[in-house]
Amino acid sequence: MPYEPIRLEPLKQMLKKLREAIYEPVAELEVTAWVTPEPVSYLDRKTGTKMTLVHGQRWGDLWDCAWFRFAGSVPEHSRQEELVLLLDINGELCLADPNGSPVQGLTTVNSEFDFSLGLPGKRVVRLHDMFLSGSDIEVWADAGNNDLFGKYQGGTLKEAVIASCREDIRSLYYDVEVLLEAAEQLPAGTARKERIYQALYDVSLRLTDISPERIAAAKKKLAEPLSLKGGDPVLTISAVGHAHIDLAWLWPIRETIRKGARTFSTVLRMMERYPDYVFGASQPQLYDWMKQHYPALYEQIKQRVREGRWEPQGAMWVESDTNVPGGESLVRQILYGKRYFQQEFGLEMKSLWMPDVFGYSASLPQLLKKSGVDYMMTQKLSWSEYNRHPHHSFLWEGIDGSAVLTHMPPEDTYNSPAAPRSIAKAEREYLDKNVSGHALMLFGIGDGGGGPGEEHLERLAREKNLLGLSPVQQEPSWKFFERLNEERESFQTWRGELYLEKHQGTLTSQARSKRYNRKMEKALRELEFASVLAARLGRAYPAETLETIWKEVLLYQFHDILPGSSIKRVYDESLARYEELLGQTETMIADTYSYLAGHIAHGKTASAQTVIFNSLPWERREWLRVNGRWHHVQVPSMGYAVLSNDAGHEADGEAASSSEILTKTPGEGADAAAEGRSLENDKVIVTFDQNGAILSVLDKAEKREVIQQGRLGNDLRVYHDDGDAWDFRHDYAANAGTPLHLLSMRELREGPRIGLVFEYGYGESSLTQTVVLTAGSRRIDFETDVDWRENGKMLRTSFPVNIRSNQVHCEIQFGSLGRPTHRNTLWDFAKDEICAHQWVDLSEPDYGVALLNDCKYGHRAIDNVLDLNLLRSSTYPDPEADRAEHRFTYSLYPHQGNHVQAEIYRRGYELNVPLRTMSLPDVSDQETGKLPLSQAFLSPDHPHIMVESVKKAEDGDDIIVRLYETSGTHAGTTLRLGFQAAEAWIADLMENRLTQLKLNEPSEIALSFTPFEIITLRLNVPEL
The missing domain is CATH 3.20.110.10 (Glycoside hydrolase 38, N terminal domain)
Known part of the structure; x- marks a missing residue:
């Protein structure tokens, strides 16, 4: 006769029957909870609102906390059995020992999860001696009214019982589960598959009654297939x-x-x-x-x-x-x-x-x-x-x-x-x-x-x-x-x-967090550099404070905080902390630079003097407003110079040298002017249309139009965005977007700066943008203030430039990356929104255009259009994301040569790292100071070498200097130090010494870089 055909459904029913038979309740537990809005310690566990709970009773709202007490007595007839507690409060629990230390975590079975990966709930507690006093049970547990994923599941007591555990059934359950699923994975018709099914079928026939004897027989029957x-x-x-x-x-x-x-x-x-x-x-x-x-x-x-x-x-x-x-x-x-x-x-x-x-x-x-x-x-x-x-x-x-x-x-x-x-x-x-x-x-x-x-x-x-x-x-x-x-x-x-x-939306979501992160990174760089200089003069390096600040900044870089994909409370708390951290860091920078200024030998003077600090590794010549007056300053690489506020005057018979401050009043050979809807300086002419978008940017030296004919630059548009914090529709640009409505325009004149101030409205939002040209500069700045109140919208700007290139170059950490501007393949198509830091650049071999920014990351570059994602207002998981006031600057920078020849990386740093000023102390005689009127502390002589970080070593008083090659070429440089070094080593990023370097002089180090190479120096530098 034929064999009985084996169907899977009865086998799965057997598995379910076994699972349900593992635990049998024997007594209810008494449940008391002390509810608080925030967590409290074990010692304070009875300070909340006291509640006595029964099954199905609600105990709190989302994010409420409570200390639960579960109490009961083991029935006499069950004292010889294997006992467990089954606890489910519709939230998360952490059982504590008598000292309040965590013992075990539990989670509601209702937690949202991909059930194909298994069931998430944890509700079973094996009885420990710490919970027992004779036959009496007392368990304390710290609770959170949320499931694994922060969701509110109702906050009700679902289960609190003492149960007996049939260990033999529990073991057999896993035997059956593993064998049944293993057989399902085997190819049809194989002997192994059929043997397992037959064994499981035979067991199912015997388990009509779940008695200890039949369970033991079933275990024995399944031992053979499990042993193969x-x-x-x-x-x-x-x-x-x-x-x-x-x-x-x-x-x-x-x-x-x-x-x-x-x-x-x-x-x-x-x-x-x-x-x-x-x-x-x-x-x-x-x-x-x-x-x-x-x-x-x-x-x-x-x-x-x-x-x-x-x-x-x-x-x-x-x-x-x-x-x-x-x-x-x-x-x-x-x-x-x-x-x-x-x-x-x-x-x-x-x-x-x-x-x-x-x-x-x-x-x-x-x-x-x-x-x-x-x-x-x-x-x-x-x-x-x-x-x-x-x-x-x-x-x-x-x-x-x-x-x-x-x-x-x-x-x-x-x-x-x-x-x-x-x-x-x-x-x-x-x-x-x-x-x-x-x-x-x-x-x-x-x-x-x-x-x-x-x-x-x-x-x-x-x-x-x-x-x-x-x-x-x-x-x-x-x-x-x-x-x-x-x-x-x-x-x-x-x-x-x-x-x-x-998740391309995470390059833009929660814009304020991204701005604070950028500002903190730059401020910490400045503080460490200043602190190293001050330490050489005897001031204690704030290592502990710096580490504390850094670690909190690093925490907020977690991949669901900085990308913008957390709930509102996370940003309410982190933005408040960012504000405090930035304030603390800026105060420390000012204090440190003040200390340094106090050590500059500036002699007797009848006029106030200001020290200008430059933390970037090249000489900077910029317009700077100091005490209400504009000066065209020249500050050495990673150093400082003293500015007399009597422009062009000599101080105590000492003439200003080329390494010190140059001063010039606006109008001396570098003019900027506004007329109607155009701005002009000695480099470019910018013309605007009736709505404030750019019709033309004319490079005067090259006699070249920067904006593609018939298109608009700085084309501010709002797009429909029904995505969440992670994603927006790939085809958002299929709809051309809606331009902002220009409400007013006025002229700005500030010394060498000339600009037009445009005020826009859109829906419930307002945007004020000052477009600025500065005398002697090609950079066109778009200084922007936004009060954004939109829902499900995305604000972008774009610049269709008169450039043809198959690649856009994007700054990333310690270098740059070329990405395609075409969409030839699905790989190109997928990479539509791209990440860049301080700049992106489209260049032909002899000319290009860069788009700089001071806190943005989401870009798009297709054909000849440079596009920047400014704001998003998604509704999940933060329903108020980016509905706030924002401030940011982006800049258009047309240039001769490609991005390497034009040193675009420097332009990005200059936008993000301003010169710092500090008044010299008002003393009658500072001739005994240890520092001269001007000094460069670090100066690489190759234009493509960036000094990213100067800090004190983690494990000593050595100075760490981190440099990198910015252009993707081999480069040799001499690093000149404004101090004498006793020893110099190449170190790894963990600051371990690797190779000792020869010092050509006590103040010069020869270095050789491969493309985009990072070199970390460890310098032994005596204190002044």
Whole structure:
């Protein structure tokens, strides 16, 4: 007779029946909560509003907090059973020990999650002795009224019971689950598949009654298919537990700290039950929060790290965005991140852990290699919309030629359920399986934390070497990367940026955050430079304060804060902190420059004098307004000069030298004028139409029109934008957009500056823009103030320039990147919105036009149009995003030659780094000062070499000087110092000495750069 046909549905019903039989409630718990709007300590747990709760009762609103007390008594008839607590408050819970330290985290089953990856809820608590006093139970838990992803699920008590746990049923459940899913992944008709189905069918017949005897018989029946092993593996999967925790996103930063405690305490409990369990977590910031807020928990983590079962991962202080932060910010992310793990755990981080970042700058490979980081892990490129990245394992090469080995887990997720389908997908989808026998699996519940549960670890215990599946071993990722590196020669190379074909809106969203970030980066650069100079004169270098400020700035560069994709509260809090940080930094800059000014030997004078500081590494000649008067000043490279406010006068018989201040009144050979709707200086003539857009920019020297004939420059338009913070429609420009309505125009005259002030209206918003020409300059500035009140709108400006080029050059960190201006392929089409920092440039071989900015990042360059994204007002996740007052400047800069010959990188820095002024102290005699009237402290003699950072070393009094080649060419330079150095070393980005340099003189160093190379110097410089 034929065999009974086996249908899957009864087998799945059996699995469901087993799951429902694992736990049986035996008694209710009494539940009391003390509710507060913000978290309170364990010692203050009874200070909130007291509530006695019953099932289904609501206990709070979104973001409310509470300390819960669960109390009860074990029934006498259940005292010999395996007991657990089942707790679900419709939010997140962290159980505490009698000292208030975290024990275990729980999360509502209602948390939103991709259920194809598993169920997110954690509700089961094994009874610990700390919760028991005889048969009485008392458990305290810190609660947050939000789910894993910050969503409000109703805030009701859903479950609070004592339950017996049928361990035999629980074990059988996972046997059945793994075998059933493993069989589903096997090819039809294979003997292995049919044998498993038959065994499961036989078991289902016996489990009509779930008795201990029948459960034992079922376990025995399934032992055989579970014991069958695989043969020689073609692919081995390295599995490491993961709990991706966004440091802010759909919840505020304060909730992240508690998420860390919930997640990490759960990991520790799971490690007690599963000896093979290996877990990893990145972001030193998160560890530091644990150290500060939960010291006992942190000590348990350190013990697991010492055992090798807990892997600190990373290299960066946070999982930072890499598009918007400046180059030095990325260096500090790595510097502070690696130093923390080295100091706290004695571990050297060799990989960059970046699973969820919105694209990766082509500058990163060099930063990693020069920091001792050889590997990178991500999976985010799997989110691209139009093109599939061709590799999971590959060498990623940056703009300078440095390469790091990069791996994307072929499952394309960091939330793997660690189920048979996970293993099958990894083998099936691994794009490099033809040359690689190793792949990585990140298992657990992430984004909002939580991490692996027992289900992940029970599956892995059965999948180590199960016939029909690739073997899986739990191990830290560093072991995986070392094995992958042995296959390095077989991998292909990807050159340039790793562009994510999604989330282009994050280059513009939350514009105020991006502005503050730019201003903080420049202010910190200025403060460090000034502090190094002051330290040579005996003033204490503010190392601790600088590190504290830097680390907070680095925190706000997290990939859901700086890109603009967090909730309103995150920005309410971070913008307030930014304002305080910038104020603090600017005050310190002023104090430090005042200290330096007090050491300048300026002699007796009858008139006030001002010191002008220049932190950029070239001599600057600019118009500057000082004490109400305009002066054309000349300030040496990375130095200062003294200005007498009696323009052109000599001071105490000392004539101004060429290295000191030159002064000139407006009108002496460099005029600017306005007439009607046009502006003119000695370089350009700008003509405007009736609505304030630019009709013409005439380069007088070249007799060349800059704006394409028949088109408008600075064409301010508003586009419909119904996207969220991450994305806007790719075809937004199919609708031409709506121009602003010009309300008024007036003339501006300020010494050498001439301009037109345009006032516009649009909807509920207003925009005031001052278009300025300065005598002697080609730069056309658009100084803009906006009160933006629109919903679902995007404000952009565009310049159709009279240039033909297949590439637009864009400044990125420590260099620039060429991108296509055509849309020949789907790869070109996908890369429509592009990131640039201080400038983009379209150039022919002998002429070009640059678009500069002081705080914008989202650009578009198609054909001959340079386009800048100014503001977006999306409604999710912040319904008030960018409905605020904004201030920014962008500039059009026509130039001779291409972007390299015109030194466009300098123009970008000059817009972003103003000259600083400080009055000399009002004393009768300062001739004994240690500093001359003018001095350059650092001066490279090659025009393409930029000094990005000057700071004190992290581990001593040496001076760190970071330089880079800006144009993509080989360059040799002599760096002249305005001080004597005892020793000079090439260092890595971690400031470790590598190669000692010969000092031609105590004040000169010869350096040789490869294209876009970063060189870090470590100088031993005696104090004055």
